Amino acid sequence: MRRTSFSPARQIRRTAVGALAGALALTALAACGTSSSDSGNGDSKPGTGSSDPAAPLDPKTKVDLTIDCMPPAAKAAELKEWKQDVATFNRTYPNVKIVGRSTPGQCEEPPRFTAALKAKSQPDVFYSYFTDLQQVLDNNGAADISAYVTDKSVPALNSIDPAVMGVYKKDGKMYGLPTSNYQMGIMINRKLFQRAGLDPDRPPTTWEEVRTDSQAIAKLGGGVYGYGEYSAENTGGWHFTAAMYSLGGDVVGSDGRAAFDNATGKQVLQQLHDMRWTDRSMSQTQLLKWGDLQKQITADKLGMFLAAPDDIAYMVQQLGAKYENFGMGPIPGGKATLTGGNGYMIKQGSSPDKIKAAIAWLNFKNLSPGKGQFEWARTKADQLPVGVPQPNFFTGDVKAADLKSRTDNATMPVANFAPYLAKPIPGKAEPPKAQEVYKVLDNAMSAVLTNKDADIAKLLSTARTQVDQVLANQ
Amino acid sequence: MSASTLPTREATRPHPGAELPRQSGFARALRRNLTAHGFLIGAVLCFAFFSWYPMVREFLLAFQKTKDGRTTWAGWSNLSYVFHDPAFWQAWRNTLLFTGLALVLGFVLPFLVAVLLNEFRHGQGYLRLLVYLPVMLPPVASVLLFKYFYDPGYGLFNRVFELLGLPAQQWLQSTDTAMLSVVIAATWMNMGSATLVYLAALQGIPGELYEAAELDGAGLLRKIWHVTVPQTRLVLSLMFLMQIIATMQVFTEPFLLTNGAGPEGSTTTVVYLIYQYAFNFNNYGGAAALGLCLLVLLAGFSAAYVRLSRDSDG
Numbered sequence: 053m054r055r056t057s058f059s060p061a062r063q064i065r066r067t068a069v070g071a072l073a074g075a076l077a078l079t080a081l082a083a084c085g086t087s088s089s090d091s092g093n094g095d096s097k098p099g100t101g102s103s104d105p106a107a108p109l110d111p112k113t114k115v116d117l118t119i120d121c122m123p124p125a126a127k128a129a130e131l132k133e134w135k136q137d138v139a140t141f142n143r144t145y146p147n148v149k150i151v152g153r154s155t156p157g158q159c160e161e162p163p164r165f166t167a168a169l170k171a172k173s174q175p176d177v178f179y180s181y182f183t184d185l186q187q188v189l190d191n192n193g194a195a196d197i198s199a200y201v202t203d204k205s206v207p208a209l210n211s212i213d214p215a216v217m218g219v220y221k222k223d224g225k226m227y228g229l230p231t232s233n234y235q236m237g238i239m240i241n242r243k244l245f246q247r248a249g250l251d252p253d254r255p256p257t258t259w260e261e262v263r264t265d266s267q268a269i270a271k272l273g274g275g276v277y278g279y280g281e282y283s284a285e286n287t288g289g290w291h292f293t294a295a296m297y298s299l300g301g302d303v304v305g306s307d308g309r310a311a312f313d314n315a316t317g318k319q320v321l322q323q324l325h326d327m328r329w330t331d332r333s334m335s336q337t338q339l340l341k342w343g344d345l346q347k348q349i350t351a352d353k354l355g356m357f358l359a360a361p362d363d364i365a366y367m368v369q370q371l372g373a374k375y376e377n378f379g380m381g382p383i384p385g386g387k388a389t390l391t392g393g394n395g396y397m398i399k400q401g402s403s404p405d406k407i408k409a410a411i412a413w414l415n416f417k418n419l420s421p422g423k424g425q426f427e428w429a430r431t432k433a434d435q436l437p438v439g440v441p442q443p444n445f446f447t448g449d450v451k452a453a454d455l456k457s458r459t460d461n462a463t464m465p466v467a468n469f470a471p472y473l474a475k476p477i478p479g480k481a482e483p484p485k486a487q488e489v490y491k492v493l494d495n496a497m498s499a500v501l502t503n504k505d506a507d508i509a510k511l512l513s514t515a516r517t518q519v520d521q522v523l524a525n526q
Numbered sequence: 527m528s529a530s531t532l533p534t535r536e537a538t539r540p541h542p543g544a545e546l547p548r549q550s551g552f553a554r555a556l557r558r559n560l561t562a563h564g565f566l567i568g569a570v571l572c573f574a575f576f577s578w579y580p581m582v583r584e585f586l587l588a589f590q591k592t593k594d595g596r597t598t599w600a601g602w603s604n605l606s607y608v609f610h611d612p613a614f615w616q617a618w619r620n621t622l623l624f625t626g627l628a629l630v631l632g633f634v635l636p637f638l639v640a641v642l643l644n645e646f647r648h649g650q651g652y653l654r655l656l657v658y659l660p661v662m663l664p665p666v667a668s669v670l671l672f673k674y675f676y677d678p679g680y681g682l683f684n685r686v687f688e689l690l691g692l693p694a695q696q697w698l699q700s701t702d703t704a705m706l707s708v709v710i711a712a713t714w715m716n717m718g719s720a721t722l723v724y725l726a727a728l729q730g731i732p733g734e735l736y737e738a739a740e741l742d743g744a745g746l747l748r749k750i751w752h753v754t755v756p757q758t759r760l761v762l763s764l765m766f767l768m769q770i771i772a773t774m775q776v777f778t779e780p781f782l783l784t785n786g787a788g789p790e791g792s793t794t795t796v797v798y799l800i801y802q803y804a805f806n807f808n809n810y811g812g813a814a815a816l817g818l819c820l821l822v823l824l825a826g827f828s829a830a831y832v833r834l835s836r837d838s839d840g
Contacts, residue, residue, distance in 0.1 A: 163805035170810065187808045192595030275679065284785035286806065336678040338699050341785055400595075488807050492612075495791045502699045502789040518612040 105199035109408040115148045117409055118175035119396075121159035122152025127369060129434040137424055141416050148409045158342075160184075160394070162487065169193045176402055177410045182219040182393045183486050185227060194227040194397040200407050201226055206415045211450035215479075220395060229411070231418035231425070232443040233393030234360035235479050236294045237380045237472045238262070244269050244276060244355045255356070255381025255471055259299070259323055262356070262384050263331065269355035270333035278333035280348055280357040281324060281501065285341040288497030289490025290390075290482075291358050295320040297480045298385030303493075304483040308523055312493075313516035321508045325500040338501040347371060349378070358383065360392075361442040361469065368437055375437065375464030380472040391479035393443070421450050428461040439466040441473055485522055492518040587814035604815035614816070616791055617799040620705060621774055624795060627709040628773040633766060636717040640724035641750060654725070658718035665715060669782040672711035673698075676783070698784050701792040708793055712779045720765060727761040728754065760834070767831040771824055777801065796820050 109115075123130035131154075138150045155161075159179045168174045169191040180188060188194045203209045206229070209217075213233075220228035242252035248268040256262045266278025282288045292312075293303045301316035328334040335348070346363055348354035350373040361380060367373035383389040396418075398410045417424035431438050439462035446454050459466055483489050496511040556563060591600035608614055643653055660668060675682040676697035684694040697707045735753045744752065755762070780786055780793040786802070787794045796816065804813035 163801070166805045166808050169808070189594050190592055190808065284787060336696075336699070339785055339789065491787070491802065491806070494787055498787070499701075499790045502696065503701060514612075521610055521612060 103404045105404065105408075106202070106204075108204075109145065109148075109405060109412060111145070111147050113147055113405045115405050115409040116151060117148060117177055117406065117413065118151045118153060119177040119410075119413070120153045120155065120175045121179040122154040124154040124156055126156070129436050130369075133430065133434060133436075136430075137417055141413060144416075145409065145412060148413070150413060172399075174399055176399050176406060177396050177414070178399065179394060180228065180397050182230070182233075182395070183482050185220060185222060188397060189222065189227065192400050195400050195402050195407060196225045196227060197229075197398055197407055197411065198224070198226040200404075200411050201229065205408070205411050206419055208415075208419055208421060208446070208450060211421075211446050211448055212419070213445045213447050216393065216445040219393070219481075220397070228395045228397035229414050229419065230393055230395035230443075230445060231414070232362070232395070233391065233445050234362060234442050235383075235444075235477065236358055236360055236390045237383050238356055239349065239359035239363060240356045240379050240381065241349050241352060241354060241377060242379050242468065243352060243377050244272065247272055248355070252379055253467075253471065255379060256384050257381065257386060257475075259295075259319075259384045263323060263327055263333075266327055266333040266355060267331045270331065276353055276355070277335045277348075278331075278355040279327055280334065280340065280345040280354045281497065282340050282342065282345065283494055283498035283501050284339045286487050286490035286494055287341050289493030290486075292320060292493045292497055293483060293486075293490070294358055294383065294390040295385070297388040297390050298383045300385070300387035302483075303489060304485075304519070304523065308484070310516040310519035310523070312519075313512040317512050318508055321496060321500045321506075321511065324497070325506060325508065328501050329504045334501070339498055349373075352377075361440045361472070364440060364464075365437045375439075376468070379468035382472055382475045382477050386475065386477050388480040389477040391481060393445075421446065421454050422457070426454060426457070428457045432461040432463050435463060437464060438462050439464045439469065441469055488522045489519050492522060584814045584817055587810050588818050589811075591811050600811060604811040605818075607809075607812050608815045608819070611799075611812075613791060613794060613799055613802075617794050617796045620791075620793060621776070621795045621797075623705050624709060624776050624780075625770060625773045627706060628712060628776075629766070629769060631709055632713045632717060632720070632773070633769050635713060636720035637724050637762070639717070640721045640728055641754060643721070643725055644728045654722065657721050660715050661718035663715070665778055666782060668715045669711060669779055672707075672714070673783055676707055676711075698793075699789060701789050704784060704788045704792045708776075708779050708783055708788075711783060712773075712776065715779075720769075723761065723765060724758065727758045731757045763834050764831065767827055767834065771827050771831065774820070774824060774827075 123134055125131060134152060138152070141150065142148065153175055155164075160181060165174075165180070165184070166187070168178075169188060172191075172193070174193060178193075185194075201209065206212075212230070216230050216233050217226075219230060220226055238255055240252065240255045245252040245265075248265075248271065250265055250268055256265050262279060269276060269278035282291050296303055296312055296316060299316045299319060301314070301320075302311040305311035324334070328338075335354075345354060345357045345359075346367050349357065350367050350371040359380070364373070364375065364378055364380075367378070368375060396410075396414055398407050402410070420426065425443070428438050438458055444451075492515050496515045499506040499511050500508065588604055589600055589602075590597050591603065592598075639657060643650060643657070646653060678684060678694060678696050678699055681697070683697065687694055695703060698704050731754065735757070736749055739749050739753050775797050776795050777797040780788060780795055780798060781801075784793045786798045797820070800813045800816050800820070803809045803816060
């Protein structure tokens, strides 16, 4: 028989237990939820600074700035420099608290970046690639900083290549500041070149030379291969695009349709197929992605691959490579070369003070000749790479002075990069919907590198149809 | 307590025109079970925030588009985009191929291993541990181990083939063998759990049935076919459906073994394509639309699973 009445004490006890359980559950939920310090308007005290973009940041206004791409602990020397820069910056702006966030590996990994944008959990000042602008704007992720970027807030503004400044502009509005740029070239292992009887001061300048040099290096045996290429995680399509550009071709034409199903596209794939299957000067291990070829060339198992100059910094700092073993030449073919880079954007909804503080930091750290990332004497003292032609966005006298400082403080044989610098090649930006186009082209790249009987004409035709579908769905 | 103090159905029924009682039956039941409801709150909120809300959001996202920070209703265009993506049908073909191969290997093999284990009189605990050991390894570690085994240059499998005088294989590097290689790795990693479930079912079969079969002159195979299989039919059916539901959501193994797509996209699965849409292409609408397609299919299998589970309870 069930009791239907409650004694008051029992009722109170039950109520208390229920309330306690509920409170515990809510506490647990709060603990497992994400804490968000993001705040668009966040940590600066509104009303204490000026909302006039032209007015300088009020030193009395307290601003907290979260910034990503702070060097991780594994990069001890770079982290030390970061901390020094924060201390120096704080002497001028003691009111700005820089809260760095570091990430292992590359500063931006597209899946993580995309998710952060969707969740609006990116830091106040966030790292991005040149190709990210549309994605960021689609997610309402970046503030319009046009009015804040002047030759007062960024004194070197007029010495920065306008083409590079333009990558973060849309419809006349500026959404970010560049901090580095690159032009693709060919990285070589000088030791293997010498062992194969090749001149390491003369990297191949045509694709025919790439093939013959690759054969010569592969003849060394012992698991050494002449040429390496990516074909996974969209990096195959990225390099296919670079090779197309180098031969004067294109991937997406001015009519907004696929432009690679032609003799140039066939030449790119045929050469890779022949190096892999006829010459056997490329490794059996394929489906490689960014990072794999750097490991192979560092281990003296690979002769050359298409790369950006700062790959050598990754190889030296993370993989223990020695500068003197590597050199760089311009991209073979030399008609045009794929350009790219990275910079920072400021989170949408940030207060004017926060935007001013962010621009002051970016200017000091990344855009001031002789300071921050351009303080080459300090970089040399910290035994970090000096001499890599990247970033390379200054023009005129500022560029000349910066290059001289790099040469004076070089920690690597700068001459190894002389062929790359001696032949400037017109830069060409990545195609629209780059990642989706690259995904399709990965298939063609992986096919010729893993299938001896790959039908190149069919691969290109299929890829053209697929890329046209991707582009039609914009 | 006398019977007259009990609330009777007649007494609690409101009379027409009479005032409603101040507390409904629901409120009384709620108050009576307050403690239980208090403890339920945590689970309900967790489900609400982390399962039900995302499901509703996914459904909405499948019919929305975001451009330049503005989200608008997109009708069927996300589904149309997905259906017209050349990778869509390839992903489904690959997923079905994986599921088919995983059923052949991952369904039959654990059952046979369980039957064998069940026959051992000694060291069964040790053997069970050996079979279950791969499940205890972190999946990423297991997959990377297989990545090394499969390397066509220095991999273990080609070394063994070389010693046996067999031709070297391309394993993950060939469209012909990539998916099979992924299935082999996945089966090795996951078969331990299924084997233990089968083993438990086998040990529940009365020994008298086997003795009777033996008296009738049945050999090992006939005993398996006429005693073991019928006696474990329900468990086999449930595991079969669970296997389908799990394998159609395969992601980790191809993602780590072949960087997702594989040679010529031969290991691109539906879930990997969803990941690509969302996190590489920032196309959450497309990802949600494809997720809906997968949901519809898996809901069918799940319904069958629930039906079978009820049958087993009954």
